Amino acid sequence: MIKICGLKDRVAIDAAIAAGADAIGFVFADSIRRVTPAEAAALAAGMPSHVRRVAVMRHPDESAWRAVLREFEPQVLQTDAADFATLDVPDAVERWPVYREGGSANTLAGELPATFLYEGQKSGSGEPVDWARAAKLARRGRLILAGGLNAANVADAIRQVRPWGIDVSSAVESAPGRKDPARIAAFIAAAQGAFDAGRTEEED
Numbered sequence: 001m002i003k004i005c006g007l008k009d010r011v012a013i014d015a016a017i018a019a020g021a022d023a024i025g026f027v028f029a030d031s032i033r034r035v036t037p038a039e040a041a042a043l044a045a046g047m048p049s050h051v052r053r054v055a056v057m058r059h060p061d062e063s064a065w066r067a068v069l070r071e072f073e074p075q076v077l078q079t080d081a082a083d084f085a086t087l088d089v090p091d092a093v094e095r096w097p098v099y100r101e102g103g104s105a106n107t108l109a110g111e112l113p114a115t116f117l118y119e120g121q122k123s124g125s126g127e128p129v130d131w132a133r134a135a136k137l138a139r140r141g142r143l144i145l146a147g148g149l150n151a152a153n154v155a156d157a158i159r160q161v162r163p164w165g166i167d168v169s170s171a172v173e174s175a176p177g178r179k180d181p182a183r184i185a186a187f188i189a190a191a192q193g194a195f196d197a198g199r200t201e202e203e204d
Contacts, residue, residue: 001165006033015181037071
């Protein structure tokens with residue numbers, strides 16, 4: 001599963017879909033990549049149904065989440081794991097709780113959800129995580145690896161961590177907040193190649 005996050009224009013979205021992205025993240029948290037629910041809905045109009053529309057939030061209150069749910073109609077909500085305790089999320093919306101490196105060791109030592117995202121302390125900053133630790137967590141569920149991934153290192157990350165999915169934002173930009181179609185295509189090609197190689201090894 002390959003997710004491209006923080007898209008703000010139709011050209012980038014079309015490029016990601018054409019290259020084979022499985023999910024597109026629309027950021028509603030405080031960020032240079034932030035969009036409004038109405039803007040996200042307009043951008044996502046016409047996206048293929050097999051490409052997940054992901055609402056990326058951080059510590060939203062119920063009213064902010066309700067506005068996103070009503071106007072954008074996401075297929076997935078991605079926000080910090082603790083946020084789900086205070087939000088009313090319909091069963092039809094997938095939950096991708098975020099666990100951050102350096103967070104509570106007790107949280108990560110306990111039971112993890114079936115699908116979760118693991119990244120650094122600051123989303124979208126290109127901050128890498130410890131791949132060895134991520135690999136241990138990946139054996140406990142469908143881990144989505146984020147943080148510091150780019151076209152040059154994503155294949156190594158997939159081989160070492162064996163995540164269910166990967167997530168990228170800043171590394172496919174030509175400037176902060178501006179996605180680059182060529183970088184998106186290169187990243188997805190590298191990731192797809194590594195995922196395909198991993199599946200082949202498992203079959204052999």
